[in-house]
Amino acid sequence: MIHNYNSEDKVLLAVDCIIFGFDEEDLKILLVKRDFEPERGKWSLMGGFLKRNEDLDQAANRILHHLTGINNVYMEQLYNFSKVDRDPVERTISVAYYALINIAEHKQELTENYSAKWFSFSEAPQLIFDHDRMVQHAIHRLRYRTSTKPIGFELLPEKFTMRQLQKLYEAILNDKLDKRNFINKINSLDILLKLDEKDMNSSRKGSFLYMFDEAKYKKKIADGFSFRL
Amino acid sequence: MIHNYNSEDKVLLAVDCIIFGFDEEDLKILLVKRDFEPERGKWSLMGGFLKRNEDLDQAANRILHHLTGINNVYMEQLYNFSKVDRDPVERTISVAYYALINIAEHKQELTENYSAKWFSFSEAPQLIFDHDRMVQHAIHRLRYRTSTKPIGFELLPEKFTMRQLQKLYEAILNDKLDKRNFINKINSLDILLKLDEKDMNSSRKGSFLYMFDEAKYKKKIADGFSFRL
């Protein structure tokens, strides 16, 4: 059997990005209003097509930047969606990516020049095509990842309080956690740096700020430590 | 901005299958000798190209069947490999799939008509392109999945002994497990059916055979039970 690349079908490869954000309270998701047919005017994920001269990670970042002005986000490849009729226009396979970003930090980038908008995760509108399925997949993976590695790195400001970290976990897991147990657990991971500074916004007493100790974290990973929560 | 699907680049979408097998002792991997250029004669994963009229799951099954005669295998989508120059002939994105099968059950299908061959996982030859990376990804995922859901379903004969199940876990995790703790753990999951039958091959005393109780398992999953091992 001789295989001939030339006789093979080529397809369009789309990349769709599920961008989760956190605003100290709620888990949110970033959507855009589609400005072309089909389904013009409906909400959808950030999407575009892979180009010949880039790999998928690059495509995901280019697309996100193009539609939102947001740059340099750590995105993870999630899953492919490949039903034959998933896109009514043409056979398209979509590679879903997801990311977690700190909303406040990207406020400037996401100006009104862009039609992207944050929605509370629980109040997001219906999306086009199979994008709702993609989001379901992504939240599932995000919850799972939460129990596997510490997630705050990308999602919180550089300095944050234990309370903020806990709220982030609660938003992702959609569950209440016990304050003391949470703090004990996080402290036992031994990857946070307690600062002398306090955040005075949330209370009169103020609460201490922390930073991730990335070096320590990387060392632990390298040593084979498993961060299951 | 009006988007025009026609101006987008189309690409070849390959599907490569990492097939793990178990023969009551070792974890193995199924490879084929490539019979076309480039890299003719070298070992590689089972691969082929997605066709216009099928989705990725279907393509993975078609390709596996075409190259090995094996049918109806449960495969899971793993990850995309998309480096621009990963295939020297033409821009190709590869979707990796992996599966776990029971070697004995597929012995008939995998006859000498096919050039596919089982290799001990630890003794597999070097593979073409980025296939070694794919295999690394797959074994990682398999180990992870092991701690998440019971895996024996697809990998063992319908009836099996506790000893066989333990050896399977040991092969995947590449680690020794304590016999009593393993049995207690498995029993506590409460998804096995103990039969009256014994397997007399492995010892004079014989060891009881078990079956997975799929109905019970599905009910537990539906009830939100988590099978973390």
Add this chain to the structure above:
DNA sequence: TACTAATAATGTAAAATTTACACTTAAAAA
């Protein structure tokens, strides 16, 4: 300046889970 109000910070005992570990049993073969 003392009092109030509001959230931050902290520790422990009980329960559950995980781990380490060794002897008896059953059946075939000699």
Add this chain to the structure above:
DNA sequence: TTTTTAAGTGTAAATTTTACATTATTAGTA
């Protein structure tokens, strides 16, 4: 009947997880 070989079985100690309530700190207010 004795020997051989792997199967089968239980428990105590260690660790981890859970549930839970009081004190501390500061700014604002009287």
